[in-house]
Structure formats: structure tokens, C-alpha cells
Amino acid sequence: MATIRDVAKLAGVSVATISRYLNKSGYVNADTELNIKHAIEKLNYLPSVVARGLAGKSTKTFALILPDISNPFFPELARAVEDVASTYGFTVILCNSDGQIGKEKNYIDILKSKNIDGIIFASNTLGQEDVDKLASFNIPFVCLDRAPTDKSCSVVRSNxxxxxxxxxxxxxxxxxxxxxxxxxxxxxxxxxxxxxxxxxxxxxxxxxxxxxxxxxxxxxxxxxxxxxxxxxxxxxxxxxxxxxxxxxxxxxxxxxxxxxxxxxxxxxxxxxxxxxxxxxxxxxxxxxxPIYDMGALVSRILIKKIEGTIEADQIYELDVTxxxxxxxxxxx
Amino acid sequence: MATIRDVAKLAGVSVATISRYLNKSGYVNADTELNIKHAIEKLNYLPSVVARGLAGKSTKTFALILPDISNPFFPELARAVEDVASTYGFTVILCNSDGQIGKEKNYIDILKSKNIDGIIFASNTLGQEDVDKLASFNIPFVCLDRAPTDKSCSVVRSNxxxxxxxxxxxxxxxxxxxxxxxxxxxxxxxxxxxxxxxxxxxxxxxxxxxxxxxxxxxxxxxxxxxxxxxxxxxxxxxxxxxxxxxxxxxxxxxxxxxxxxxxxxxxxxxxxxxxxxxxxxxxxxxxxxPIYDMGALVSRILIKKIEGTIEADQIYELDVTxxxxxxxxxxx
DNA sequence: TTACAATGTGGTACCGGTTACACATGAAAT
DNA sequence: ATTTCATGTGTAACCGGTACCACATTGTAA
The missing domain is CATH 3.40.50.2300 (Response regulator)
Known part of the structure; x- marks a missing residue:
């Protein structure tokens, strides 16, 4: 696997320039840009999300915690969540909690250690402790159906x-x-x-x-x-x-x-x-x-939260038919 | 979030010792071990899987690529996969391919850049190109139902x-x-x-x-x-x-x-x-x-492959009832 | 007594990115 | 002519682990 330094060498510039090119941050000369583009193609270079994540950036990953994917309500929801996640370049980790607080807490720890960017709770058992943990870890999250007891957080539910x-x-x-x-x-x-x-x-x-x-x-x-x-x-x-x-x-x-x-x-x-x-x-x-819509919405909200383009927490109530x-x- | 260096400082040893303790690799004195344990608890330390992953180790993550989780066949499978994954400390990324090779290839790239440890294909469209890509990336994978055309790989299917x-x-x-x-x-x-x-x-x-x-x-x-x-x-x-x-x-x-x-x-x-x-x-x-069993088996096989405790590729054929x-x- | 293995620990380069900072150049403004 | 600023690029520290290597110490076999 080629690294950013390989690309830098081939393109005849420094890694900083490559990084700037990749993130469209800072200036890059048009010619240089072309060189880099070619080098990347030639080397079949793919930036490592892991390295990026370690360097303090997004891991482009979030988790969907639900009681049980076998429950017929959730596959459609999961599908929606994953659909919008993938269009935004995110990847979804599936977690079955069986509604057990213990499992949920456990997941939160693991997810934290994996530096995931956020969590969607479609689980009904989000306890105060969980919320505190999330808050202390500073992990963005959005809830389905149920707002946590006292903490403010965005919630998607239907009427x-x-x-x-x-x-x-x-x-x-x-x-x-x-x-x-x-x-x-x-x-x-x-x-x-x-x-x-x-x-x-x-x-x-x-x-x-x-x-x-x-x-x-x-x-x-x-x-x-x-x-x-x-x-x-x-x-x-x-x-x-x-x-x-x-x-x-x-x-x-x-x-x-x-x-x-x-x-x-x-x-x-x-x-x-x-x-x-x-x-x-x-x-x-x-x-x-509107199960699919709910999943899509909750996913979109989380991504916005992650990317910081959302303001206040809010309750989104969708209509039933x-x-x-x-x-x-x-x-x- | 506490880091390994914080723990090292508090326990009065070097990071190397902490790492050895964490991975149970090399020698650690019993007293030191206790100190470390206490330091970890006190700091609420959780090793970063991301850093570990970057350092060339497992990210404790694999992907499940299937056509569509909404298809009633897959939730149960996914559940089984996730169940055994989580008991082995792995986390599962869910990917809906809709049976489109393009989406699959796309996922493979993303997954590679995330350094995932392996892939389960429950998809029916695993093409030769995909397999080559996986092979070149050196990503372990296991297939459900269908063996790739010419490449050897473990397959779980039923009779x-x-x-x-x-x-x-x-x-x-x-x-x-x-x-x-x-x-x-x-x-x-x-x-x-x-x-x-x-x-x-x-x-x-x-x-x-x-x-x-x-x-x-x-x-x-x-x-x-x-x-x-x-x-x-x-x-x-x-x-x-x-x-x-x-x-x-x-x-x-x-x-x-x-x-x-x-x-x-x-x-x-x-x-x-x-x-x-x-x-x-x-x-x-x-x-x-035996849908659940198939999922559990395929998951177990992949994990063994990842951990290197499995020998040859094999076809596992389960009985139907x-x-x-x-x-x-x-x-x- | 010497040699060597087992035990225990620390220093540090490295994984592959990001980013703060320094530094150059040329054009426009004063 | 000097200052200023936009543009363009490189150096190197850092993220948080892993692991190789060096270096003690102690016990034991030759």
C-alpha cells in the first residue's frame, strides 16, 4: 500500500502539499495539483482513514445501536441509516444491545476506543449513565423515539x-x-x-x-x-x-x-x-x-452534528399515515 | 482521554512496559503489574484501537457485505455474525451492496483505507476483480453460498x-x-x-x-x-x-x-x-x-483467519431441515 | 568462577497521516 | 522603494500505540 510519502516523492513535493491537496486546505499550485493527481493514480494511493483518525480527525464511522436487527422494524431503519451514511462517505457499525444497559455501556467503551464519530441510539434503554459517559467522551449522538432523561439531545420520532x-x-x-x-x-x-x-x-x-x-x-x-x-x-x-x-x-x-x-x-x-x-x-x-425516512433523517442529523454544521438539539416529529x-x- | 503515556507516568514505568502488560507480551513484574492495573483504573484508561491499528495491528473490525439488510434473510444472519464478532471483541461494519459490483468495489476501497481486518461476503456478485483486489490488499475474506470463480477461499453454504x-x-x-x-x-x-x-x-x-x-x-x-x-x-x-x-x-x-x-x-x-x-x-x-448457525460459523471462520489460527480454505456445507x-x- | 539463560525494564523509531510554523516569491499598494 | 499580502511549499512535531534493541539483574549449569 502506497503512503502519502510515496506520493510526495513521486510528485516531487512534500507530504504537507499532498495533505493540503487531499483536504483542499491551503494553497496548491495548479501544475503541482496535476502532478499529485497523476502520482496518486499511478500509485493507486488511498489515504489511510486510520492514520487520519489518529491525527485527530474524523474516522468517518458511526455506530447504530439498536436492540436487535432481527426485529422486523430495524432492518429498514438500518438500511436507511446506511444509505445516507454511505453517500456522505461514512461507514456504519452495527450493534445489537438486546436492550441491555450493560451491553450498551460496553459498546460505548469499545466505540470510543475506536474513535468513532458518533452514535445513533435506536435502543430504548439509554440510561443516564450512558448519556453521561457519552457526554464525558464528547461523542455526538442522536436518539430515535426516546429522549434521554435530562440531557438535551436531538431526537427523531413519529407522532x-x-x-x-x-x-x-x-x-x-x-x-x-x-x-x-x-x-x-x-x-x-x-x-x-x-x-x-x-x-x-x-x-x-x-x-x-x-x-x-x-x-x-x-x-x-x-x-x-x-x-x-x-x-x-x-x-x-x-x-x-x-x-x-x-x-x-x-x-x-x-x-x-x-x-x-x-x-x-x-x-x-x-x-x-x-x-x-x-x-x-x-x-x-x-x-x-415513515421508517425509512426516520432512519435517513436521524443519519443526516448525526452527520451534521459530527461535521459541526448543526446548531441546537431539536426534536423532529414525523407524521404517521x-x-x-x-x-x-x-x-x- | 488518558493515553498510554499518562498511565506510564502514573505507574512509574515506561510505555513499553504498559504495552507489554496490555498485550501480555514479554515480562512484567507482578508488583509492576498491580501498579499498572491501578493506574489504568484511576485514569479510566482505554487503549486506542485506532493507534493500535495504525501501528500495524488489528483494528478489531470486519465488514459484512450483503445485498440488502431489508431482505428478511439477512437480519438473522447479520445478528449471528455480530453476536460472535462481539464475543471475540470485534465490531461489524454493515454494507448494503444491492448486488452491484460497483458498490462492492467502492466498499472494498473504503474498508481497506480503514484497515479493517476482514470481510464477509453474503453478496452474490463477488466478481473476479473484487477477489483480485482483496488478494492484492491482502484482506482475509469468507464467502456465503458462493465461491469466487477461481480463487480459493473459505465458503459457508448449505446443502x-x-x-x-x-x-x-x-x-x-x-x-x-x-x-x-x-x-x-x-x-x-x-x-x-x-x-x-x-x-x-x-x-x-x-x-x-x-x-x-x-x-x-x-x-x-x-x-x-x-x-x-x-x-x-x-x-x-x-x-x-x-x-x-x-x-x-x-x-x-x-x-x-x-x-x-x-x-x-x-x-x-x-x-x-x-x-x-x-x-x-x-x-x-x-x-x-440454519441461518443463524451459518452466520455464526462464517463469522468464526473469518476471525480465525484474521488471527491466523486457521489453515486451509475449506467449504463448509451445512444441512438443511x-x-x-x-x-x-x-x-x- | 565463568557463562549463559531467564526475567524485567527503558529508549525510541515507526505506523501514515495533519498542521503549525517558517520561508520564499511576486504583485499590488503606499 | 518599501511594505503588505496572496500564493505556494517544506520541515518537523504530534496523534497513541507497538516492538525492536539495549541493558540490567539474578539464578544456575558448566
Whole structure:
């Protein structure tokens, strides 16, 4: 591998000039520039990002910390993050935290020792300690969904509460008379917000009762269990709003097992807009978050932070959209 | 951030001793060792991987190049790769190539400039040029599914041909009388092998005709189109073996739209064993590859190559397993 | 007693860039 | 004629580690 000194020698100038040429910092004569260009080509020279990083500059790398890339919500997000990263010349390190603070802390240390430029947290467990650590390390970071407790930081999220309202509205319009809700873990802000959106919208109806709200774990099996419980409590229910798509899939499975027709007897609406919703039978109505856009945005924000072209921390709230499909289409 | 020199000063020894302590290379006195340990703790010292990398050592980083993390096959693989990477202290860079050679080449350059230790190719488009480049850069790499044309390299794959046979066997045993096959792009070795497995198994039957084989694109929509074509050609078909799960999902969709009962009239079997097969209605029978194991293995192999504890290049072929589900369960 | 190995430690060049600083040149301004 | 400034380039210290080599000291075999 050729080094900057090889190039300097071949081009007949000093390394400083090469460096200036490479970084477009300082003056370089037009002729010299040409010489350098040729030398670089001839030697097939590629500057070492590692050396650059050691010299105190950017390593052109950031990390994406998420609970689990196997969770269908994250691949699309990761794809978006990586897409914009790569157009800006950045490279993305993938970290699965499983939502464990320990793993996260561990990653932060490793990442720091690798001099990465920043971190995107799509994880739900960003604790105060983590944030302090990041701050002390002076690593830029951006969060998805959840703002750290007290520290200011940019956050990208979607309008979950409005999504909850949207779901209820749609279910009502499609003729539902009694709507249950399967909510996700309440330590997750989005789950909480969706629940609030639901509650706000149904509170006024006389059919409403708190027992229409059942907790799930944001997974398929949790959706199944919660649905069973919900039907047990309220056999006369005719609509289920699940706090996320995986639980909605679970609801579909549970209802199918119980011989309850969807959308004939009960209609189901999910939340997130993951691809999986298109392959269920019936296809799943969902409140879609703009997952790709969120990933792209969060990535762009981080890069701007890294490059110092961004001012204040800010909360970016994106709109959700109703995607009506078979699972809420009542024939009547 | 404390440096090795800070630690040296505090511990009252030279940097060389600290380095020896850190790398467990050479002699360090027990007392000195204790001093160093304390100094490190006190200063909260973390060795810089970047500096280490520049000094010619490992950057403890490798890349996973795959077509698209959004493709449901890859998240699980990526997860496995990252899991074993992280237990060995490695960090994984995620690269989406979209199967484009240009992007791949680009990544290789960038990765080289970052001094990464190795690459896992889960991409199908590893060209000769890429391989040459890797060889000239002296970057260890391991491939998934596909061996590069002439260069020797370790490959992890599963027994696709046997999987094809297994599928046909299962479909026959479940009472199928005429089995069609939707095969994937023939430039992908696994698709080809599965087709061969199918062909070998059905060639002998009098119902077999080459028109029972239709090409798909390994995607859902391709599966839909191919299924429509297949049914048009052979309305009397009673079983479909799709070359991968996504196309099998497409087949399910297409058949449902055409009002054809699964498994009542036509049974369907997929290939891969992605999670999605559990959420279709009916649940999809599939020939499962040990995706997680493959990822874990390929990751382990690469790390061994990097650490130099592996000898020759080798092909690792893993077994596939039939997972019988609703979609091939004939009531009769 | 001498020779030699094992143990323990320090000095420092080097990895491949960046950048502060010094220094030159020529043109324009005073 | 002198100052000033824009342009252009080189020298060398530095980033934070690694590792080669030199140099002690001590124990032990010849």
C-alpha cells in the first residue's frame, strides 16, 4: 500500500502539499495539483482513514445501536441509516444491545476506543449513565423515539399519540362498536404515547372500560396472549388496535385459532408499517411510521452534528399515515 | 482521554512496559503489574484501537457485505455474525451492496483505507476483480453460498441440492401428484442447486415436464407472477415448490387471489426458513437453512483467519431441515 | 568462577497521516 | 522603494500505540 510519502516523492513535493491537496486546505499550485493527481493514480494511493483518525480527525464511522436487527422494524431503519451514511462517505457499525444497559455501556467503551464519530441510539434503554459517559467522551449522538432523561439531545420520532387517535378514528369509521387495545411495554415512550392516543379517543364512549386495555410485549407471542385475554374479558369486542404490528400479527393468529373471522367479526389495526403487514392474511391495516425516512433523517442529523454544521438539539416529529387494508375492511 | 503515556507516568514505568502488560507480551513484574492495573483504573484508561491499528495491528473490525439488510434473510444472519464478532471483541461494519459490483468495489476501497481486518461476503456478485483486489490488499475474506470463480477461499453454504430433493420428497409424501417449481435467478448458485435437486427428483415421473419450472426473482412479486404463470400452464398442478420463502409467500398470495385453497387444492413449500414463514396463513412449510448457525460459523471462520489460527480454505456445507407446516398438510 | 539463560525494564523509531510554523516569491499598494 | 499580502511549499512535531534493541539483574549449569 502506497503512503502519502510515496506520493510526495513521486510528485516531487512534500507530504504537507499532498495533505493540503487531499483536504483542499491551503494553497496548491495548479501544475503541482496535476502532478499529485497523476502520482496518486499511478500509485493507486488511498489515504489511510486510520492514520487520519489518529491525527485527530474524523474516522468517518458511526455506530447504530439498536436492540436487535432481527426485529422486523430495524432492518429498514438500518438500511436507511446506511444509505445516507454511505453517500456522505461514512461507514456504519452495527450493534445489537438486546436492550441491555450493560451491553450498551460496553459498546460505548469499545466505540470510543475506536474513535468513532458518533452514535445513533435506536435502543430504548439509554440510561443516564450512558448519556453521561457519552457526554464525558464528547461523542455526538442522536436518539430515535426516546429522549434521554435530562440531557438535551436531538431526537427523531413519529407522532405516536396522533397515530393512536388515527387508529381509533379509522376503526370507528369502519363501523367498530367496541375497540380493545393491546399496548406495549410502558417504559417505551412510543408505546405509552399510542396508548394515550387510544385512551383520549375512546374515553368518551359508554362502552369504554379500562379492562379493554391489555398489556403485550411488542412481540408476536405477546400479541397472541394479550388477544386471548382480551377476548376472554370482552367476548363482544369487534375491533383490536395493537400497539405495534408484531402484536397485531399475533392478534391475527390468535383470532384465527379461536375461529374468529377477521375482518368479519373482529377488525385489527397495527402500528409501525413494517413489511410483514403485507403478507398476512388478511393483509394488515396499520398506522405506518415513515421508517425509512426516520432512519435517513436521524443519519443526516448525526452527520451534521459530527461535521459541526448543526446548531441546537431539536426534536423532529414525523407524521404517521394510516394504511387501510383488508384487516379492517368490513363488508357491511 | 488518558493515553498510554499518562498511565506510564502514573505507574512509574515506561510505555513499553504498559504495552507489554496490555498485550501480555514479554515480562512484567507482578508488583509492576498491580501498579499498572491501578493506574489504568484511576485514569479510566482505554487503549486506542485506532493507534493500535495504525501501528500495524488489528483494528478489531470486519465488514459484512450483503445485498440488502431489508431482505428478511439477512437480519438473522447479520445478528449471528455480530453476536460472535462481539464475543471475540470485534465490531461489524454493515454494507448494503444491492448486488452491484460497483458498490462492492467502492466498499472494498473504503474498508481497506480503514484497515479493517476482514470481510464477509453474503453478496452474490463477488466478481473476479473484487477477489483480485482483496488478494492484492491482502484482506482475509469468507464467502456465503458462493465461491469466487477461481480463487480459493473459505465458503459457508448449505446443502441446497439436498434441500431441493427434500422438498420434493415431502411434497410427494404429502400426496402431491404434480409438482411445479419456481426457481430463482440462475446466476445464484443456491437457486441453481435447488433447481437441480428438484429436477433430479421429478425427472423420472411421467407427469414431469420442463414447463413445470418457472423462473422467479426471489422476491414476493416474482413469486406471484411465477405462480400465475404456472397455474396458467398447468391448471391441474397440486403442489408448488418455491426456490425461496419470499416467492413461496408470493405463491400463497397468488393462489389466494385466484381462489385456490392452500393446502386444500395446492400445497406449497418454500426454502430458507425465514421467520416470515411462521406468520403466513396457512403457515408455510419450508426447507430451513440454519441461518443463524451459518452466520455464526462464517463469522468464526473469518476471525480465525484474521488471527491466523486457521489453515486451509475449506467449504463448509451445512444441512438443511424440513419444517412441515400447514401449507403442505393435506387433510386427506 | 565463568557463562549463559531467564526475567524485567527503558529508549525510541515507526505506523501514515495533519498542521503549525517558517520561508520564499511576486504583485499590488503606499 | 518599501511594505503588505496572496500564493505556494517544506520541515518537523504530534496523534497513541507497538516492538525492536539495549541493558540490567539474578539464578544456575558448566
Amino acid at each position: 405516536n399519540r396522533e397515530g393512536g387517535r388515527l387508529a381509533v378514528k379509522h376503526l370507528l369509521e369502519s363501523g367498530s362498536k367496541k375497540i380493545g387495545h393491546i399496548y406495549g411495554p410502558q417504559d417505551l415512550i412510543p408505546a405509552k404515547e399510542r396508548l394515550i392516543g387510544y385512551e383520549e379517543s375512546v374515553r368518551g364512549f359508554d362502552w369504554f372500560s379500562p379492562s379493554l386495555m391489555v398489556q403485550g410485549d411488542f412481540g408476536i407471542s405477546g400479541g397472541i396472549k394479550a388477544t386471548e385475554e382480551l377476548i376472554r374479558r370482552h367476548p363482544d369486542i369487534d375491533a383490536i388496535f395493537a400497539g405495534n404490528d408484531l402484536m397485531a400479527v399475533g392478534a391475527l393468529k390468535a383470532l384465527h385459532r379461536m375461529g374468529i373471522q377477521v375482518p368479519g367479526q373482529v377488525v385489527v389495526c397495527g402500528f409501525d408499517g413494517i413489511n410483514m403487514t403485507e403478507i398476512t392474511e388478511p393483509e394488515l391495516t396499520t398506522i405506518a411510521q 394510516l394504511i387501510p387494508r383488508e384487516s379492517t375492511k368490513r363488508s357491511g | 441446497n441440492r439436498e434441500g431441493g430433493r427434500l422438498a420434493v420428497k415431502h411434497l410427494l409424501e404429502s400426496g402431491s401428484k404434480k409438482i411445479g417449481h419456481i426457481y430463482g435467478p440462475q446466476d445464484l448458485i443456491p437457486a441453481k442447486e435447488r433447481l437441480i435437486g428438484y429436477e433430479e427428483s421429478v425427472r423420472g415421473f411421467d407427469w414431469f415436464s420442463p414447463s413445470l419450472m418457472v423462473q422467479g426473482d426471489f422476491g414476493i412479486s416474482g413469486g406471484i407472477k411465477a405462480t400465475e404463470e404456472l397455474i396458467r400452464r398447468h391448471p391441474d398442478i397440486d403442489a408448488i415448490f418455491a426456490g425461496n420463502d419470499l416467492m413461496a409467500v408470493g405463491a400463497l398470495k397468488a393462489l389466494h387471489r385466484m381462489g385456490i385453497q392452500v393446502p386444500g387444492q395446492v400445497v406449497v413449500c418454500g426454502f430458507d426458513g425465514i421467520n416470515m414463514t411462521e406468520i403466513t396463513e396457512p403457515e408455510l412449510t419450508t426447507i430451513a437453512q 424440513l419444517i412441515p407446516r400447514e401449507s403442505t398438510k393435506r387433510s386427506g
